[in-house]
Amino acid sequence: xxxxxxxxxxxxxxxxxxxxxxxxxxxxxxxxxxxxxxxxxxxxxxxxxxxxxxxxxxxxxxxxxxxxxxxxxxxxxxxxxxxxxxxxxxxxxxxxxxxxxxxxxxxxxxxxxxxxxxxxxxxxxxxxxxxxxxx
Ligand code: CMP
Numbered sequence: 001x002x003x004x005x006x007x008x009x010x011x012x013x014x015x016x017x018x019x020x021x022x023x024x025x026x027x028x029x030x031x032x033x034x035x036x037x038x039x040x041x042x043x044x045x046x047x048x049x050x051x052x053x054x055x056x057x058x059x060x061x062x063x064x065x066x067x068x069x070x071x072x073x074x075x076x077x078x079x080x081x082x083x084x085x086x087x088x089x090x091x092x093x094x095x096x097x098x099x100x101x102x103x104x105x106x107x108x109x110x111x112x113x114x115x116x117x118x119x120x121x122x123x124x125x126x127x128x129x130x131x132x133x134x135x
Contacts, residue, residue, distance in 0.1 A: 003081040004034075006129040008118040011069035014038075018106045019072055022117065025102060026076060029088050035075035035134050041066055049132055058113065065113050073133045082126055085119045 009022055026033060041049070046066050053059050076085055090101025093112040097103035108114035120126035 002077060002079055003123065003126070004130060005031075005076050005082045005085050005120045005126045006118075006133070007031075007074040007076055007085060009072040009074070010114065010116055010118065011065065011071060012108060012114040013106050013116040014070050014072060016106070018116070022102055022106065023074075025088060026074070026085075029084065031076040031078050031081055031085055031088070033074050034077050037073045037133060038070055039073065040070050043067065045132065049129065061113050075130055075134055082120060082123065086121070089117050089119050 007026065009019055013019065013022060023033070043063070046063050047054065050059070050062060050066070053062065078084065088102060090097025090103040090107075092103070092115060094103045094107025094109045094115050095112075097107060097115075102117050103115045106116035108116075120129050
């Protein structure tokens with residue numbers, strides 16, 4: 001089925017000028033970009049976005065990092081887009097991400113918080129996350 005999912009290019013990848021290469025990878029993999037924004041999160045938005053992680057050991061570090069600079073937020077569409085984008089991203093920890101995946105190429109292998117990109121993990125989270133950024 002055609003699905004929609006949310007991608008975020010995180011502050012480390014923006015600062016390191018990898019936005020273009022990441023967008024190329026999305027396009028080459030037939031993940032169609034239907035909406036896109038560049039913005040800097042505020043504290044309230046970041047807490048809403050990462051509400052499932054509130055209270056976890058890595059939450060404060062994650063929030064600080066996500067507030068630290070501009071991000072690019074994309075709405076992606078395509079057949080089986082949620083799983084296909086997760087495959088293209090690679091594992092959460094860049095050290096475990098398979099060769100050629102976005103996180104393997106652009107994530108910080110010494111810091112899993114700075115893993116270059118985010119992607120929705122289910123239809124329910126895609127719906128919730130897309131609604132936070134796209135009206
Ligand atoms: P993301 O897909 O954006 O979802 C939650 C983020 O928390 C994750 O990517 C990582 O950047 C960050 N994070 C930091 N430490 C951990 C951890 N131990 N487990 C999962 N996510 C972590």
